[in-house]
Amino acid sequence: MDLDTFRALLTDEGQAVLAAVRDPDPATWPATLTALRRDHPAELVAAAVEQVRLRRDAEAKFGVDAQRMYFTRDGLDHASHREVAEYKLGRVLDEMGVVFLDVLPLGVGADALVLGWSHAVTAVDGDPLNVAVTTANAAALDAQATIWIEQKDLTVHEPWGEAVFVDLAGPGPRDPVPSLTWALDTVRGVGAGAVRLGPDVPYGSVPEGCGADEAEWISWEGEVQEAVLWWYGEPGTAARVPRRATLLPGGATLTGRGLPAPAVRPPGRYLYEADAAVVGAGLVAELAEEVGGGLLDAAVPACVTSDEAHATPFATAYEITEVLPYDPAAPGAGGLTVRQYGCAAEAAELGQDTTPRGDGAVTVFLTRVAGEPALLLVRPAG
Structure with missing residues (x-):
């Protein structure tokens, strides 16, 4: 359109x-x-x-x-979930103490509109369609009084607010989306704000020494929605950016403690499938410590195993009922739900004409155990 x-x-x-x-x-x-x-x-x-x-x-x-509201396909696909936007607003209210904000670029205006609930917002985008859609949404949701929307080249815009929010996860203007370097410089120049990144950003790609007070991965119902670099208004001094994983709905949050990588160990009685935000934030070591476990394989951080049963919001717990060596020609996986971690080639070979096992409550994890493909038959714990 x-x-x-x-x-x-x-x-x-x-x-x-x-x-x-x-x-x-x-x-x-x-x-x-x-x-x-x-x-x-x-x-x-x-x-x-x-x-x-x-x-x-x-x-x-x-x-x-x-x-x-009004949407474009790209704008909707990249927009923050309303619950995620509201969660971020809560952090702004609790930790920044600011009133005037800049938000750029816009997409369909999801973050700008929510921030406008309690702040005066200048919303800027270089794409006239993004500006038109955000303006229409501000009118539809009766938010015109709190948001000033402007079309302008982002790289020449001079933020006037007390905090600035840069969205690098959205569709951006028709011109190339501003770089991460530009976004970091823009927020650091103001001193408070955030840079929104896409959901697939690995924790190792966050620039150390960038001055951010925190890097947070936010999931909704187990799927990472975005990663956010936060500045709260005080100059950052840490050489390493602290990490956080937040799970919505519910708001459970796990913060990094600088733990070493978990040890690799044989399968125990339980398998813990880490929430994607925990994996994205690189906090599997903190999860493993919480459940008293280790990794099945160093290359598969989502799968933690333990001999102990623990209730944790940061992972889905399963009881391991059987561990089978990977053999696509052997019976054992047909008719069951198969979850695949780190074994893409083997997953493509896994036959579906094998003999079903179990009563429908069993899930198969095709993963690696000590470097070798294996099938873990599991049931929900408890």
């Missing part, structure tokens, strides 16, 4: 088309589309249909507000 089509969607004509396709009767859908295309531009009808689909998809992130 281009800018002109989006603007047309906001007109009375566009709103009428959007209303016509919002809840069509499946039996009349072909006739509805035919009539709309006869009376309105095809691009406008297509944009309305796509907007209805995007709003339906967006409910998983934005709840009922999604039906009043």
